[in-house]
Amino acid sequence: MSDLRELYQELIVDHYRHPHNFGPLDGANRHAEGVNPLCGDRLTLWLRVVDGVIEDARFEGVGCAISTASASLMTDALKGKTEAQAEALFAGFRALVTGGPDTAPAVALGKLEVLAGVREFPTRVKCATLAWHTLQAALHDDGRPVSTE
Numbered sequence: 143m144s145d146l147r148e149l150y151q152e153l154i155v156d157h158y159r160h161p162h163n164f165g166p167l168d169g170a171n172r173h174a175e176g177v178n179p180l181c182g183d184r185l186t187l188w189l190r191v192v193d194g195v196i197e198d199a200r201f202e203g204v205g206c207a208i209s210t211a212s213a214s215l216m217t218d219a220l221k222g223k224t225e226a227q228a229e230a231l232f233a234g235f236r237a238l239v240t241g242g243p244d245t246a247p248a249v250a251l252g253k254l255e256v257l258a259g260v261r262e263f264p265t266r267v268k269c270a271t272l273a274w275h276t277l278q279a280a281l282h283d284d285g286r287p288v289s290t291e
Contacts, residue, residue, distance in 0.1 A: 153256045157211035162218050167200040176276035176288035178268050183209040187276045189220075196220045196228060201273065208257070208266050213273035215254050225281055232274050239270050 170188035177184050183205030190198040199217040203210075216235075220228055227249075234249040239260045260270045268290040279288045 153253070154207055154211040157214040158207035161201075161210050161214040163198075163200045163214065165200055165202055167198055170198075170200075172280040172283060174276045174279035174284065174288060176272050176279070176290070178205070178209065178272045178290040180265070180268060180291065181206060181209075183269055183272050185209070185213055185272055185276050187213070187217075187273065187280050189277075189280050191225065191281075194225050196223050196225070201276075205272070206269050208260060208269040209272050212257055212270045215257070216273045216277065219252065219254055220277070228277065228281060232277060235274055236271060239267050 167188035167190060170190050172189035172191055173187070175184075175186050183203070185201055185203035185205065187199070187201045189196055199220045201213045201217055203213070205213075216231075219231060223231065230249045231251070231254075234251050235254055235257075238251060238255065238258050241261065257270050260266050272288075272290055275288045275290065278284075279286070
């Protein structure tokens with residue numbers, strides 16, 4: 143189990159040091175900003191949604207390794223998904239990081255499962271879910287900034 147945990151930690155650190163989809167998105171038609179006031183994580187998310195499908199997703203911001211890795215993995219997972227599938231991913235991810243060890247998400251999460259260990263550290267759940275709450279605001283075109291508080 144410790145080998146698997148180390149592999150997961152390496153993947154999280156890699157997404158923190160070399161985040162995928164980092165930077166503004168030309169042609170974005172959805173946008174939201176989020177903040178975790180507890181630790182100072184800040185995130186801006188851009189989406190390009192065409193006919194209900196997320197064609198592209200990018201983010202920018204400053205945050206801890208968990209926050210940045212979560213945003214990087216999330217933007218990878220969103221591409222090509224419908225808005226309904228993105229909502230299901232959000233619900234599954236939230237169940238993963240807030241549920242017990244035997245809680246199985248209703249959808250396959252793929253690489254997002256590397257963040258399952260966050261549930262052991264309740265103060266870090268807000269770091270992991272900041273990008274996801276920001277996604278909700280972008281999908282619902284809510285212009286207000288999102289806060290984890």
